Amino acid sequence: MAPMKTALFSLATLLLPSVVQAVQPIEVQGSEFINSVSGKRFQMIGVAYQPGGSSGFNPEAGTDPLSDANICRRDAALMQRLGVNTLRVYNLNPDVNHDECASIFNAAGIYMILDVNSPLPNQSLNRGAPWESYSSDYLARVFQVVENFKAFPNLLGFFSGNEVINEESVVEVPGYIRAVTRDLKDYIAKQADRPIPVGYSAADVRPMLPDTAAYLSCAIAEEASSKIDLFGLNSYSWCGDASFDSSGYDTLVADFNATTIPIFFSEYGCIEVKPRLFTEVAALYSDQMTGVFSGGLIYEYTQEENNYGLVEFNDNNTASLLGDYDTLQRQFAALDFTKIQSADASATALTPEPCSAELITGAAGNFSTNFTLPSRPSGVDDMINNGVPNAKTGRLVEVTETSVGETVYDSSGNPIQGLAVNVLADDQSNTPGSATGSSSGANPSQTGAAPRGGWMDSAVLIVGALTLLAALSV
Incomplete structure (x- = not known):
């Protein structure tokens, strides 16, 4: 593989979705x-x-x-x-x-x-x-x-x-x-x-x-x-x-x-x-x-x-x-x-x-x-x-699904629209004041934004990298 192609292939590989570490351990x-x-x-x-x-x-x-x-x-x-x-x-x-x-x-x-x-x-x-x-x-x-x-x-x-x-x-x-x-x-x-x-x-x-x-x-x-x-x-x-x-x-x-x-x-x-x-x-x-x-x-x-x-x-x-x-x-x-x-x-x-x-x-x-x-x-x-025998050892897995499928009603009985998990950046924990959904009829600007760091962002980057790779390989 040519050096440019190799570099671009490595870039595309790095841009593949990785396991999210939204928080850092607490000491x-x-x-x-x-x-x-x-x-x-x-x-x-x-x-x-x-x-x-x-x-x-x-x-x-x-x-x-x-x-x-x-x-x-x-x-x-x-x-x-x-x-x-x-x-x-x-x-x-x-x-x-x-x-x-x-x-x-x-x-x-x-x-x-x-x-x-x-x-x-x-x-x-x-x-x-x-x-x-x-x-x-x-x-x-x-x-x-x-x-x-x-x-x-x-x-x-x-x-x-x-x-x-x-x-x-x-x-x-x-x-x-x-x-x-x-x-x-x-x-x-x-x-x-x-x-x-x-x-x-x-x-x-x-x-x-x-x-x-x-x-x-x-x-x-x-x-x-x-x-x-x-x-x-x-x-x-x-x-x-x-x-x-x-x-x-x-x-x-x-x-x-x-x-x-x-x-x-x-x-x-x-x-x-x-x-x-x-x-x-x-x-x-x-x-x-x-x-x-x-x-x-x-x-x-x-x-x-x-x-x-x-x-x-x-x-x-x-x-x-x-x-x-x-x-x-x-x-x-x-x-x-x-x-x-x-x-x-x-x-x-x-x-x-x-x-x-x-x-x-x-x-x-x-x-x-x-x-x-x-x-x-x-x-x-x-x-x-x-180690304890026959234990199930947990592991961090990729969170690819963020939208909530179940209906949730606010305290007035209105369904909350756009409810989803907001996948945080790798160095963040949740803080008060960040809403991820709104009641029906609310201002659209208050509805949940697309999750950060999720599969969609990675997919856009991957497509761009692969497109560039294909163009340079011609």
Whole structure:
């Protein structure tokens, strides 16, 4: 082949569609989340995502919230429109393929924080007898979840536990949570290509909340990997048109003011006053809180029996936006997102305190001060070193279909036209204020633009290159 033809052939090859990496991995630096490439601080603007509630996780049917690409495409488009950059999924089935859904959310610039446990027997720690549930079979399933998602750049992190520590939990529970965290992080260190943060999601239960955070985030020299990297708080104390002080947010900021790891709301959004106003959004991302908190996740995306939803799934495979969606969208759109992305050098340099009994206030009564952790069950070291057998390892795939096929109605009952996933450039995450579709009858200039970085742009470039190649070969 002639040199010119060879060069042009190489150019055409380079212009072929490639796997999109819309986001860059997030790192933990001190008490902040940091974009690993830009160095900007990452503030979580998110939603809890468990469509179908407990029935949405059905291992017998091979389904979970990230198993249906059509549903994920629709919800990714609606989350982009809402302004979301992070979702949380509680229950996942490691036996199904999640490549398309995870890749869709990645292309949309939306990160995932995932729970590794499930409500099924032997798939989570038993707070009443954790030594019985902490087994090699349990950890094998935990590691399978890691294998499913470790390759996705939009994986922000894992939760090793959710609300396991409460008034009914036995004193040994915190040590077992640290043990699971250790095992998860050791597996990731051996089997993943990058560090993936692991943390815990706590109930806002006082007076044990500060002790929970202190116990899990301090440093044990001989068990360094057992320290959590992030701490989520499920809090519903801001109801209606509350304030920073009346909601108790001032107390939370004071409680965690000395944190050495990122703290965020892993659930928030009280429904005691309806309709929800979401005025806590402005407070959460204000100067009063961003020095301590790294954003949060609204509970929850889909309307279930508990009536916390932003979007309702209808029986005829359509979906309807609820009034709360519109209100939350306006609150997110009003944020100064550039301002809250500025990293604080003093915060990123923080290091954890060594674990000691003095870190535990004792306000919760019989809270553990024992930092000697349970030994791993037999066979777990082999899985950590060699990988869990027969696991499905996920991979990023090309997102070629961006248009939403299912009908979605706005809160007034009008179908939304032009709803599609906007495939972001390789260094972007989603930000508030970017809509991808409009209601019928809206200004055409407000409808979703053609996705950037999708197959159409690549196709145009390829045709141009091949046309030039053909002309020069004559």
